[in-house]
Amino acid sequence: MSQDRRLAAIGHVLNPGVPPLVEPFPETPTAWAQAHALSWPDLPDRYVVRLIDAGVCEREAVRTEFRAARLLGEQGIGPAVRNADAETGVLVMDRVDGHPVRPAARWQALSVADLLARLHSLAWDDPSRLYADKRRAANDTVLRLTERFPRLALFGEALCAFDALRGGLRGLAVPQTLCHNDLNPGNMLFDGRRGWLIDFDHVGLGDPLFDVATALDSLGLPPRAADAFLVRYFGRPPTEEETARLELLGCLALLRYGLSGLSLVPEKLVPHLASWTPDDVGRPWVFERPPHEPLGRSVFRLSLGFATAGLARLRAEPAARALRTLGIGTDVTARREAARVGSGHAQR
Numbered sequence: 001m002s003q004d005r006r007l008a009a010i011g012h013v014l015n016p017g018v019p020p021l022v023e024p025f026p027e028t029p030t031a032w033a034q035a036h037a038l039s040w041p042d043l044p045d046r047y048v049v050r051l052i053d054a055g056v057c058e059r060e061a062v063r064t065e066f067r068a069a070r071l072l073g074e075q076g077i078g079p080a081v082r083n084a085d086a087e088t089g090v091l092v093m094d095r096v097d098g099h100p101v102r103p104a105a106r107w108q109a110l111s112v113a114d115l116l117a118r119l120h121s122l123a124w125d126d127p128s129r130l131y132a133d134k135r136r137a138a139n140d141t142v143l144r145l146t147e148r149f150p151r152l153a154l155f156g157e158a159l160c161a162f163d164a165l166r167g168g169l170r171g172l173a174v175p176q177t178l179c180h181n182d183l184n185p186g187n188m189l190f191d192g193r194r195g196w197l198i199d200f201d202h203v204g205l206g207d208p209l210f211d212v213a214t215a216l217d218s219l220g221l222p223p224r225a226a227d228a229f230l231v232r233y234f235g236r237p238p239t240e241e242e243t244a245r246l247e248l249l250g251c252l253a254l255l256r257y258g259l260s261g262l263s264l265v266p267e268k269l270v271p272h273l274a275s276w277t278p279d280d281v282g283r284p285w286v287f288e289r290p291p292h293e294p295l296g297r298s299v300f301r302l303s304l305g306f307a308t309a310g311l312a313r314l315r316a317e318p319a320a321r322a323l324r325t326l327g328i329g330t331d332v333t334a335r336r337e338a339a340r341v342g343s344g345h346a347q348r
Contacts, residue, residue, distance in 0.1 A: 006090055007036060010049055010083065014092070015040055028186075029264040029299045032056040033201065037095060047082060048096075052089030061201075062086040064128040068178075068200040069093065075122065077115050078197050096196045098189030102285060103220035106228060111195035112188055112215050113232035116180075119197070120208040124178035129204030131181040135256065138263035139163075145262065149274035155262050158307040161314055161332060162255040168328035169207070169248060176205040183214040184257070185285055209242065213249035218285045244322035251319055254284060254310030261303025269296040276304060284309045 011020040023037040025048075038047045052062050063086040072078035073093065083092035101108060139159055146156035180187070182202035189196045212233060216226050230238050230246075238246065265273065273280075273296075282288060282298075282305035289298040313319060315333050323330050 006051055006088060007038070007049060010090055010092055011038060013083065014038070014047065015043065015045065018043070027295060029261070029295065038092075039095075046095040048079070048093050050091040050093070052091070057089070057201075059086060061128065061130055061133070062089055064126050064130055065201045065203065066091055067126065068124075068203040071122065071124075072119065072197065072200065075118060077119055078200070093198075096189050096191060096198070098191040098196055100185040100188060101190055102185045102218070103222070104190075104225075106225050108190050108195055109219055109221055109225050109229045110232045111190070112219065113229045115195055115197055116208070116211050116215065117233050119180065120177040120211070122178050124205065127205075129206070131202040131204055131206070134202065134260065138260040141263035142259050145267075145270060149270065151274040151276065152262070152270075154304070154307055154311075155259065158255050158258050158311055161311060162252065162259060164332035164334075165248060165252050165255070165314065165328075168323075168326075168332055169245070169252065171328070172245070172326060174207045174209075174245070177208045179204065179206040179208055179211050181206060181210065183211055183218055185218050186287075188215070188219070207245070207249065209245050210249045210253065213246045214253045216246070217250050217253065220285065240325060244325040247318050247322040248314075248326070248328070251310055251314040254306050254313060257284070258303050258305075258307030258310055261299055261306055265296045265300045265303070269294065269300070273297060273300045276300070281305050281308055 007022055008019075011018075011022075014020070018040055020038040020040055023039075025035040025037065028034075032053050034051050034053075036049045036051070038049055039045070052065075066081075066084040066086050069078060069091060070081045070084055073081040079093040079096050081091065081093050083090065085091075104112070139162075142155050142159050146152045146159070180197055180200065180203060182199060183197075187197060187199045189198060212230070216229060221229060227237075234242070280301050282301035282303075284302075284305045286305075287298065287302055289295065320330065320333070323332065
């Protein structure tokens with residue numbers, strides 16, 4: 001069923017006989033979903049419809065995403081779900097009158113800390129890890145591109161660092177909880193009272209401090225606000241071990257977004273972008289798209305910003321200290337060449 005037909009069908013279900021006003025949200029780098037706002041001129045009802053491209057996502061992954069959206073809507077962590085049909089890839093939620101912010105105010109940061117504490121306490125028996133498949137696909141794309149274009153060696157370095165750091169952190173055997181796993185600024189919305197989490201296409205069991213570390217960085221919190229965030233989340237100051245994990249998971253998040261960003265650039269653009277210069281490096285967490293700039297080029301600049309920042313942070317003293325605290329080998333910061341395609345990376 002086409003996008004227009006799916007929108008018309010859900011509009012008829014919500015308010016039969018009254019065509020809705022449809023407003024598409026701005027285009028995003030991700031190819032598998034598009035969101036639209038639905039409203040009616042003489043009615044108070046306002047919804048967001050998320051349409052999943054069935055040709056890109058597996059049906060079971062869509063079911064998991066929609067199940068998570070319904071659960072978190074019921075818990076007041078995300079918007080309430082009004083309709084969820086994994087067969088057609090249509091998710092309908094209440095529209096939140098909120099916007100992303102960076103840097104966040106103290107009350108906004110504390111609201112997110114409360115949401116994450118609640119999210120990480122929920123029971124979740126779905127074994128699917130939606131983020132894992134996306135991570136593997138992104139990393140394999142990066143491997144192919146770095147082989148073809150030597151000027152993209154920065155991303156090969158980022159990939160090696162990501163794999164080594166991820167392996168070291170997995171060795172800690174941290175108890176896992178339900179995690180959002182994609183807390184970029186656009187997935188945390190704030191109205192005048194509180195925060196909301198949206199977009200659950202990366203959910204799965206994982207280290208809860210990955211969410212915490214990502215939120216701290218993407219909200220742009222200064223040290224005092226970050227300290228208040230952590231005390232609210234834990235109910236106490238973090239331990240030395242928790243502080244070390246947060247530092248390394250912050251590095252991991254930057255590297256992951258750098259790699260996934262490159263994988264979202266249309267391959268036809270890559271030959272024109274591979275000869276990048278330092279002037280092309282964007283700012284992590286800040287998606288800037290000048291007028292008339294192709295979306296893929298904007299995404300590439302952002303991915304450069306993430307990869308550069310992730311490598312620099314991993315090689316700084318706080319990360320070195322965190323590695324020592326957790327007993328993780330300092331070889332994760334070594335400069336290495338990317339593994340070749342076919343080396344078995346996708347199976348790890």
